[in-house]
Structures are given as structure tokens and as C-alpha cells.
Amino acid sequence: MIGQLTIPFRLLVACIYLFLLAPILIVLPLSFSNDSYITFPPESWGLRWYAAMFSHAGFAQALWISFVIAITVTVLGLAAGVPAAFAIRRRKFIGREFLLNLFTAPLLLPSIVLGLAILLVFVQARLLGTYTGLIIAHLIITTPYVIRIMLTAFSTIPPSVEDAATMLGASPFTVVRRITLPLMMPGFIASAALSFLLSFDEVVISLFITGPRLRTLPVEIFDYVESQTDPMTAAVSVVLVVATLLIIFLIERTLGLSKTIGK
Amino acid sequence: MQTQELRQEPLAAETNPGDQAFLKLKGITKRYGADYMAVDDLDIDVPKGKLLGLLGPSGCGKTTTLRMIAGLLDITKGKITIDGDDISHKPPHKRDIGLVFQNYALFPHMTVAQNVAFGLEMRGVNRVEARDRVEEALEMVRLPGYGERKPKEMSGGQQQRVALARALVIRPRLLLLDEPLSNLDAKLRDDMRIEIREIQQRLQITTVFVTHDQVEALTMCDLVGVMHKGKLAQLGTPEDIYERPADLFVADFVGRTNVLGCEIEALDRVRIGASVYPCDTRGLTSGKAKAAIRPHRISLTPSRDRSLVSMATNAAHGKVTRVTYIGDVVQYDIDIGGNTLTTEVHTASAGHSFQSGEKLLCEWKPQDMQVFAQGSGS
Amino acid sequence: MAAITSSVPLADAPQTRRKFPFLLIALLLPMAIINFIAFVLPVVRLGMISFIESRSGGVLTNNYTLENYVSFFTDSFSFELVANSLTLGFGVTLITLCCAYPIALFLHRVSPKWRNMLFVITVSPLLVSSVVRTYGWMVILGDQGVVNGILMSSGIIDSPLRLTNNTLGVFIGMVEVLIPYMALSLIAGFGRLENVYEEAAASLGANRWTRFRRVILPLTAPGIALGCLLCFVLSISSFITPKLLGGGRVFLLATEIYDQAVIQLEWPTAAAISVIVLIIFGLALAVYSRVVKRFD
Numbered sequence: 027m028i029g030q031l032t033i034p035f036r037l038l039v040a041c042i043y044l045f046l047l048a049p050i051l052i053v054l055p056l057s058f059s060n061d062s063y064i065t066f067p068p069e070s071w072g073l074r075w076y077a078a079m080f081s082h083a084g085f086a087q088a089l090w091i092s093f094v095i096a097i098t099v100t101v102l103g104l105a106a107g108v109p110a111a112f113a114i115r116r117r118k119f120i121g122r123e124f125l126l127n128l129f130t131a132p133l134l135l136p137s138i139v140l141g142l143a144i145l146l147v148f149v150q151a152r153l154l155g156t157y158t159g160l161i162i163a164h165l166i167i168t169t170p171y172v173i174r175i176m177l178t179a180f181s182t183i184p185p186s187v188e189d190a191a192t193m194l195g196a197s198p199f200t201v202v203r204r205i206t207l208p209l210m211m212p213g214f215i216a217s218a219a220l221s222f223l224l225s226f227d228e229v230v231i232s233l234f235i236t237g238p239r240l241r242t243l244p245v246e247i248f249d250y251v252e253s254q255t256d257p258m259t260a261a262v263s264v265v266l267v268v269a270t271l272l273i274i275f276l277i278e279r280t281l282g283l284s285k286t287i288g289k
Numbered sequence: 290m291q292t293q294e295l296r297q298e299p300l301a302a303e304t305n306p307g308d309q310a311f312l313k314l315k316g317i318t319k320r321y322g323a324d325y326m327a328v329d330d331l332d333i334d335v336p337k338g339k340l341l342g343l344l345g346p347s348g349c350g351k352t353t354t355l356r357m358i359a360g361l362l363d364i365t366k367g368k369i370t371i372d373g374d375d376i377s378h379k380p381p382h383k384r385d386i387g388l389v390f391q392n393y394a395l396f397p398h399m400t401v402a403q404n405v406a407f408g409l410e411m412r413g414v415n416r417v418e419a420r421d422r423v424e425e426a427l428e429m430v431r432l433p434g435y436g437e438r439k440p441k442e443m444s445g446g447q448q449q450r451v452a453l454a455r456a457l458v459i460r461p462r463l464l465l466l467d468e469p470l471s472n473l474d475a476k477l478r479d480d481m482r483i484e485i486r487e488i489q490q491r492l493q494i495t496t497v498f499v500t501h502d503q504v505e506a507l508t509m510c511d512l513v514g515v516m517h518k519g520k521l522a523q524l525g526t527p528e529d530i531y532e533r534p535a536d537l538f539v540a541d542f543v544g545r546t547n548v549l550g551c552e553i554e555a556l557d558r559v560r561i562g563a564s565v566y567p568c569d570t571r572g573l574t575s576g577k578a579k580a581a582i583r584p585h586r587i588s589l590t591p592s593r594d595r596s597l598v599s600m601a602t603n604a605a606h607g608k609v610t611r612v613t614y615i616g617d618v619v620q621y622d623i624d625i626g627g628n629t630l631t632t633e634v635h636t637a638s639a640g641h642s643f644q645s646g647e648k649l650l651c652e653w654k655p656q657d658m659q660v661f662a663q664g665s666g667s
Numbered sequence: 668m669a670a671i672t673s674s675v676p677l678a679d680a681p682q683t684r685r686k687f688p689f690l691l692i693a694l695l696l697p698m699a700i701i702n703f704i705a706f707v708l709p710v711v712r713l714g715m716i717s718f719i720e721s722r723s724g725g726v727l728t729n730n731y732t733l734e735n736y737v738s739f740f741t742d743s744f745s746f747e748l749v750a751n752s753l754t755l756g757f758g759v760t761l762i763t764l765c766c767a768y769p770i771a772l773f774l775h776r777v778s779p780k781w782r783n784m785l786f787v788i789t790v791s792p793l794l795v796s797s798v799v800r801t802y803g804w805m806v807i808l809g810d811q812g813v814v815n816g817i818l819m820s821s822g823i824i825d826s827p828l829r830l831t832n833n834t835l836g837v838f839i840g841m842v843e844v845l846i847p848y849m850a851l852s853l854i855a856g857f858g859r860l861e862n863v864y865e866e867a868a869a870s871l872g873a874n875r876w877t878r879f880r881r882v883i884l885p886l887t888a889p890g891i892a893l894g895c896l897l898c899f900v901l902s903i904s905s906f907i908t909p910k911l912l913g914g915g916r917v918f919l920l921a922t923e924i925y926d927q928a929v930i931q932l933e934w935p936t937a938a939a940i941s942v943i944v945l946i947i948f949g950l951a952l953a954v955y956s957r958v959v960k961r962f963d
Contacts, residue, residue: 039773049803066813110698136904139941143709166705190394192381194408227796263799
């Protein structure tokens with residue numbers, strides 16, 4: 027009796043899930059519409075808007091720009107975040123707690139405020155509408171997550187396995203290569219994936235600092251949605267969702283793989 | 290340049306090969322901050338092939354000492370030599386010491402065989418030989434054929450054996466064991482105790498064993514060093530430690546003991562309460578002191594005339610205040626004029642069982658009562 | 668000879684290791700630089716600019732003044748913005764809680780086999796850009812959208828209902844966007860909930876409603892507090908959904924910051940509004956920490 031899931035309760039939950047997933051689910055059929063405007067259900071079906079999307083210079087270019095930025099942000103974010111997390115977890119120094127709070131603080135700041143703040147600095151540094159500017163701005167979004175995840179990854183390394191390797195004759199470099207790095211791999215991959223997705227999906231801050239010639243995909247979609255109401259956005263959205271799913275699937279595979287090798 | 294080759298061989302090596310100090314700790318000190326001494330001026334010699342137990346409560350510095358020998362902690366002061374080779378400032382991975390960790394520290398991402406082979410790999414042993422030696426090591430710890438498993442798939446006791454095999458397969462000069470049994474349940478602990486001792490004796494490997502469990506220390510070790518607040522309270526054979534504790538701390542920490550306040554009457558007798566008992570005061574001639582008697586060294590007989598008791602034994606009349614049945618022994622708390630003595634009687638050998646409130650006579654030999662100066666070892 | 672003198676005193680000499688920590692600094696420096704350029708510096712600059720004399724067209728003067736704040740607090744439109752934002756914040760938080768709570772409770776009670784899958788479904792919207800999800804709502808709620816299409820073709824209504832370009836649309840979109848955050852917070856706080864407590868309450872004669880009110884709700888209160896804080900803060904600062912589903916007819920602090928900064932180029936005004944938003948954040952955080960203290 028107690029703790030049981032009654033039928034009305036199950037129905038209620040099903041309705042909420044339907045509400046939660048509705049906007050994502052509706053986009054898929056709509057993307058195969060051949061109509062010139064949004065009607066649901068579409069009057070004719072086809073791949074018209076997918077074709078339009080790929081011939082639309084703005085979207086094609088924005089997709090490439092977003093991809094380049096996301097890859098760069100992922101690499102640089104790991105290069106900066108992983109050593110910082112290592113130092114904070116493994117080294118004792120004054121101001122450790124403070125640095126950790128400082129490095130993860132951008133998480134707490136509303137992105138609209140952070141976007142404006144970055145705009146105000148970048149406008150003077152002439153970084154608006156540049157790759158450098160976008161990459162730095164995205165790094166401040168992704169690195170708090172990288173540090174958080176890597177801190178957890180470092181602390182899940184079982185205590186004293188590194189000492190054990192040392193006692194068996196492994197030099198400090200060998201310990202890092204053979205023990206620390208393999209054990210950190212899941213955290214490493216998770217950070218990389220999340221960094222990529224966060225950067226690839228970032229809108230608010232990008233809206234403040236993209237320029238007319240350098241626009242990321244979400245900014246392009248935002249502007250398009252604001253001005254145009256045709257099903258092309260649906261096609262772009264489906265591509266975006268599929269790309270996201272693909273990345274997650276790849277991670278699941280590699281993580282699953284590393285689990286079979288690793289643990 | 291050649292001076293670095295100079296090595297002072299201990300003189301004892303020629304005169305008495307059996308007792309040659311193989312592991313030598315000389316004035317080992319670990320200081321944290323300005324004045325906290327985690328380990329304070331420790332001198333220990335361990336002869337080749339012997340098992341030294343470092344025993345003490347948590348925070349006494351025993352694990353710190355072990356980690357300094359391993360090289361995982363820098364020493365503040367002092368010198369550590371193995372077989373005359375000064376390793377005080379050698380990096381840990383060049384010390385050639387096997388270490389078994391309290392939590393085993395098996396590499397979770399490697400199989401058992403890969404774990405055991407790791408040290409061989411670091412030493413550049415070729416694959417074929419390594420495989421044979423790994424299998425040999427696993428057989429030694431009675432885990433043949435477990436090589437392909439992951440540590441996660443093994444029980445605590447099995448992981449413990451793998452850790453031991455991994456530490457021993459490199460044929461280290463010295464084996465260190467850091468509370469290796471503390472994570473096992475009671476029954477398994479008894480088995481592993483015997484097994485570790487057997488392997489240690491078979492390989493004749495000099496070993497340092499850290500434990501807070503006095504039973505482990507007494508039953509397994511050739512030598513026991515009792516540590517207290519960073520200092521070595523006593524170093525000796527298990528029998529020395531148990532029968533002839535150096536101070537009140539050792540007497541109290543190793544085994545259970547009755548500690549009674551007493552007054553020194555003369556070199557050969559003390560007063561406890563109203564009675565005077567003959568014993569060796571170990572040079573004390575006056576003042577307050579503490580007397581220690583092991584519970585099982587007190588024999589109990591039904592109350593009878595004091596005059597019938599031989600003058601060679603100490604005796605006190607008492608009344609049973611509590612009876613606790615523990616299985617193999619019965620424990621009686623006995624009130625002897627203000628002081629309570631805890632005594633133990635083996636249930637098998639007990640000629641008589643006593644009831645609470647019953648009057649009886651407690652007897653013990655003078656040499657079973659140790660006298661310590663007030664505040665010694667605390 | 669040098670070898671002798673140098674090798675002897677080593678053993679007794681106290682260790683003089685603490686050199687300049689090059690390695691430590693090398694590890695932390697890249698992160699510190701990023702943090703400084705894109706966080707510390709901008710936030711400080713934002714605060715400063717909020718006190719600069721306002722000139723349109725992106726011109727920044729050197730005259731410091733309180734005027735931006737004074738005009739904010741004397742303008743009735745500002746109060747409308749604050750009121751709208753707070754209404755949205757509280758309203759969306761409450762509705763989101765009502766939607767996410769059943770999900771969290773369901774996940775807590777369902778068998779582990781289903782739990783993992785449903786958990787993934789619950790958080791999966793987080794991986795889809797909020798632009799895409801908002802676009803989905805525009806499709807569903809628009810004048811020619813799914814809802815109006817069904818209602819009109821079934822003859823219930825003649826002309827389309829206004830479901831977008833107004834506050835109602837923003838509410839619906841915001842709730843959907845925030846449900847995963849709320850659900851995650853609630854699930855994190857459900858750890859203390861166990862069936863035995865409910866069973867104990869039942870054995871003492873509590874009916875279903877009383878058990879919910881007196882046992883389940885208090886036990887899950889910390890998770891509720893966390894989820895509410897998160898949703899309030901996110902809805903106050905949200906911008907994409909109000910902008911798209913509000914169709915420029917819903918005026919909030921966040922949309923105003925964007926308009927002032929990007930369209931009007933009135934940066935000092937935008938900065939001042941940002942500082943106001945941060946103050947509201949601070950207040951929400953203070954309320955939250957006081958509420959949480961009562962649970963411990």
C-alpha cells in the first residue's frame with residue numbers, strides 16, 4: 027500500500043513528462059514539413075527545409091564557427107582546468123579554498139549579467155566579434171564545470187594507489203602515466219563532452235559579443251526564430267539535437283569501454 | 290669522488306652475524322610545524338629475517354615511522370640504513386621496499402596479474418619471466434589462477450593476499466605492512482595472521498609491521514616496539530613487553546591489567562590500602578606509585594585463614610562485586626578494601642565458581658606485581 | 668673533497684625545501700588568467716560602469732554619478748520591470764515545483780530498472796538548447812500552432828487563442844525549461860525519504876494526505892528549498908524564453924538589460940540594472956540560507 031504508485035499518480039506523471047518533452051518531440055515531425063509556414067500537422071511532407079538549411083549560407087557558416095569554437099574551448103578548458111583542479115586537490119597552499127570558489131563562481135552569476143560584463147570589457151579590448159573573444163567568454167562558462175568534475179575525479183582515485191605504484195619502483199612520471207591518468211579518464215571524457223556541449227549550445231553570452239561576421243549557430247537560430255516563422259528552424263534544431271545525441275552516444279561508448287578496461 | 294662509495298659496514302656483522310642489524314633506524318625524527326613531534330628520535334635495529342611489530346594507539350607515530358622508512362614521508366632528522374645502505378634521502382621508488390597498504394591500494398584499472406606484474410615491469414623483467422614469477426607469487430598467497438580477475442571482483446581477504454603478492458614478487462630487501470589486517474573480519478584476521486607469519490618466515494624477509502592490535506603484535510612478531518606520543522616506549526620480545534613492561538603505559542596498553550595506587554614502603558614492599566605486599570619496587574624507595582597486576586595472574590580461593598597462605602605469595606581478602614561470563618573465561622570484579630581487582634578464571638580449569646557477594650581470597654606472586662613510578666609513561 | 672663535505676651534514680640538517688613554488692604557479696596560472704580576463708575584470712568593470720554618466724551610442728565618459736540608479740528608482744517603468752520579473756520568478760517557481768515534485772517522487776519510488784531510464788529522460792532536455800525548446804513551444808502555442816489547430820478544427824473556438832507573445836506563453840515556456848533543474852534538486856534532497864517513516868506514520872493512524880503533509884513534505888523540504896532558489900534565480904535572469912515567447916511584449920529586467928546594452932547601447936543603464944538583478948540574487952540567497960538553517 028505505502029509507497030505504491032497508484033494509477034492516477036502514474037497518469038499525472040505521464041502528463042508532466044509529455045509536457046516536458048513536447049517541444050522537443052514536436053520539432054521532429056515539423057522538420058519534415060514541405061509547407062512555407064508553420065502548420066501542424068503539415069499539409070505536405072518532404073526534405074525541403076533540410077535542403078534549404080544546407081544552402082543557407084548563414085547556418086552553414088555558423089555551424090562551422092560553432093564547431094571550431096567548441097573544439098578549441100574544450101581543448102583549452104581542459105588544459106587550464108585540469109591542472110588547476112589537480113593543484114587545488116593535491117597541493118596544500120594558502121588560498122586554496124578561495125581559488126576554488128573564485129574559479130567556480132562564474133557558475134553562480136546570471137549569464138545575462140556575465141554577458142553584459144564581458145561585453146563591457148571586450149569592447150575596449152577590441153575582442154567583440156572575434157574568435158579570441160568568443161573562446162575566452164565560453165571558457166569562463168565551461169571551466170567551472172571542468173574543475174568541479176575533475177575535483178571529483180581526483181578524489182575518486184582510491185587513496186594510496188599512487189604511493190603503491192611508487193613503492194613498486196615507478197618514477198613520479200610513470201605513476202602519472204600508468205596510474206593517475208588512466209584512473210582519471212572517465213572524468214576527463216565527461217569534462218570534455220560537457221565543455222563541448224556547453225560551448226556549442228551557449229546563446230546568451232554569445233549574443234552580447236558575436237559580431238555580424240562571426241555568429242555561432244545558436245545565435246543564428248535565435249535571430250532566425252525572432253524574425254522568421256518557417257519550419258527551417260525545426261530542421262536546424264533536429265540537426266542540433268541529433269548532433270548532441272551523437273556526442274552523448276559516443277561518450278557512453280567510450281566511457282563504457284573504459285569501464286570494461288578500467289574498473 | 291670515490292668517497293661516495295665508502296660504506297661503513299657495521300662492526301657487528303663480523304662478530305655476531307645472527308644479530309646483525311639489517312634495518313637500522315637512527316635518531317629518526319618527524320617534526321610538523323614548529324614543535325609538533327610526530328616521531329621523536331627513534332632508534333630501532335631489526336636483525337635480518339626478523340619481524341618487527343610497531344604497536345601503539347592511533348596517533349602514536351607508528352604509521353609515520355613506516356612511511357618514513359618507505360620514503361613516502363621525508364625525515365626531519367636521523368638516518369635509515371638497510372644492510373648498511375643509507376636510504377635516508379633516496380626517493381621511494383628507488384628504495385626497493387615492498388609495502389602492503391591498509392586499504393590494499395590495488396590498481397582498480399588492472400587485473401590481478403597486471404597488479405602483481407607492475408613492480409616487475411618497473412624493473413624491466415622480461416615478460417616470460419614476469420609471467421612465471423606472477424603465477425608463483427599468486428600460488429604463494431594461495432590464489433593460483435586468479436590472475437585475470439579484477440580487484441573489485443575479489444573479497445577483502447583475497448585483495449589482501451594480492452597486495453601481499455604484489456609487494457613480495459619484486460623480492461624487496463624489506464617488507465612493510467601497514468595495519469594489513471584491520472579491514473578484515475575477526476575470523477579471517479586470525480587466518481591471515483598465521484599466513485603472513487608463515488610466508489615471512491619461509492622467505493626470511495625482514496619485515497616491519499604496524500598495528501594497534503596487541504594480539505597481532507604479540508603473536509606474530511619477533512620484536513615489538515611499543516610507541517607512545519612519537520617516542521619508543523619499549524622495544525623487546527613479545528614476552529619482554531608483556532611480562533616486563535618498561536612503564537605504566539606499556540603495562541596498560543599491552544594486555545589488560547589492574548592498576549592500583551600504592552605507597553612505597555621500602556625497596557621490597559608496597560602498601561595498598563591498609564595492607565602491605567612484598568614485591569620488587571625497581572629501585573623506588575618512597576612516595577606514591579602505581580602497582581600493576583594482570584587479571585589472570587590472580588588466583589582465587591574460597592575465603593580462609595590468611596595464615597594458611599604461604600608467605601611467598603601476596604594475598605588479599607575480598608568480596609565479589611560483579612560476575613561476567615565471557616565464554617572461555619569468567620571475569621570477577623573483586624573489592625579488596627576500597628580497590629577493585631579484575632580477575633579472570635578459565636571456565637575449564639575453574640575448581641570453584643563464585644557468586645556475587647561471596648567472600649574470597651585473592652593470591653598472586655610478588656613477581657607478578659609490577660611497580661611503576663607515578664606518572665611513568667603518560 | 669667537496670663530495671665529503673657536502674654529503675656529511677645532509678643527514679642532520681633540517682630540510683630547507685620550500686623554494687619558490689614554480690610548479691604550483693604553473694598549474695594554476697592559465698586558469699587564473701582566464702578567470703581574471705573573463706570574470707573578475709568584467710564584474711569589477713560592470714560595477715564601475717553602472718556609476719558612469721549615461722550617454723547613448725556606446726560612449727563611456729569618465730564622469731561618475733549616481734544618476735543611473737536614481738533614474739531607475741524614480742521611473743515607474745522600472746517598478747513595472749521589477750514587479751514583472753518578481754511575479755514571473757515566484758509564479759514560475761511555484762508551478763515548476765508542482766510539476767517537478769510528482770516526477771521526483773515517482774523516480775524515488777519506481778523500481779531501479781525504470782529509474783535510470785526515466786532519470787535520463789528527465790534531464791535530457793538540459794542537453795537541448797533552450798532556443799530549440801522555446802522554438803518548439805512557439806510551434807505548439809502559436810496562432811497556427813498545434814493547440815490552436817486542434818481546437819479550431821474541432822470547432823471549439825473560431826479564432827485562435829493568444830497563447831504566445833504574452834505573459835502566459837512565457838510562463839509555459841519557462842516552466843518547461845526549468846522542470847529538469849527543479850527535478851534534479853528535488854531528487855538530490857529525497858535521499859532522506861524512506862518508506863519506513865511513512866509506514867510508521869500509517870501505523871500511528873495517519874491517512875494518505877496527513878502522511879504527505881506531516882512526513883513526506885518536511886523530509887523533502889531541503890530539496891524543495893534548493894530547487895526553488897535555483898528556479899527563482901534562473902527565471903529572474905532568463906532571457907531567451909521571455910524574448911522569444913514574449914514577442915517583445917513582455918518586459919522584464921533581463922530583457923531590459925539586453926535591450927539597453929545591445930539595441931540602445933546605453934551601457935551604464937544596463938550595468939545599473941544588472942547590479943539591481945545581482946542584489947535581488949543576493950536577497951534570494953540570503954532567504955534561502957535562513958530557510959535552510961531551520962531544517963538543520
